[in-house]
Amino acid sequence: MTAIKVLVTRPVAQAKAMVELLQKQGFQVQHLPCLAIEPVQLISEDGLQSKRLAMELSTFDHVIVISTNAAQHWLDLVQDYWPQWPVGVNWWGMGESTQAMLVAAGIDAGRPATGDTSEALLAHLLPQIRMHDKVLIVRGQGGRQTLSDALTAAGAKVDYAQCYQRKMPQLSALQLLQVDEFAPQAVILQSGETLENFDALLAHKPWCDKHNIVLVLPSMRVADQARALGYSVLLTSSSASNQSMCDTLLQSMLLPIQK
Structure with a gap:
């Protein structure tokens, strides 16, 4: 059974710990920063x-x-x-x-x-x-x-x-191509501004069907933002910490899901 594909959107300096945490839990992981600090x-x-x-x-x-x-x-x-x-x-x-x-x-x-x-x-x-x-x-x-x-x-x-x-990150054509080839099923978004940038940068992609793509969000406030943008499959964590976001994804029973 193929593990779910997860996109991590943290800024470059903070992404490694989240990527490694998800990989240890058996997820396939790709990183694309949707926020620049x-x-x-x-x-x-x-x-x-x-x-x-x-x-x-x-x-x-x-x-x-x-x-x-x-x-x-x-x-x-x-x-x-x-x-x-x-x-x-x-x-x-x-x-x-x-x-x-x-x-x-x-x-x-x-x-x-x-x-x-x-x-x-x-x-x-x-x-x-x-x-x-x-x-x-x-x-x-x-x-x-x-x-x-x-x-x-x-x-x-x-x-x-x-x-x-x-700031909105400057993404290369290669970075975008790699994400398209990866075709994530779930996206980790750890702030409202990251969500907004993700939507502006990637909502038009074929894999980013707002009725199917799973968004893991840090609070009810950010979930409300996502709902207003048209996303419907939302998992709300108790906090924006890496562990909490990972646990929320694990608890959703998503691992058996395949595209």
Whole structure:
């Protein structure tokens, strides 16, 4: 019996772990990045803002790091100013992998045990917020305002360090040909923006029948996005972590399916 063919769409730097995890579970796997990650220019408005906030790190009560990309680019910047981490700052990582990167850098970072979403973090963090607490959210350019809105409503002062940018990737003709020949049956999409790029880049492909292609998505919010784009076979994970996405695909009993 032929194993299901899975397309991984993570950015280049984050794809290897997911590809290997799926392969260990018996899936056939192809990688095609549907999101490109680039650091912001330090001379840009966001770059200068991040630099200022890095120097002011000790003044914050809480620092929330949204993703592994945010952790990587923020740590590259802030370690130049803080050979030892300031005391009294409470760090939070969104997701197990983000938390692990912070811990590896010597930061005692927490995360909610109830999930890897903004809502789960807020349920854990809001009871700890005092009026006028300073909160720094480290993320890429753009994104949801859920955390900021809720924290501001609770009386906190919120700043953003936007230290990377997400872009549509430039794909070669060879990359596209290899995916066409692979003809995936399921696609791992770990963010809403990745879904949008996938749809723009590949929805016209013969193998991408919106009524048959299986999309594995990280949340109900992204599943709603996919539904609005016309996709109908949707598997919703409990989080965007590699393990959770892989488990969701495994639990769907898809392995016996053949084209």
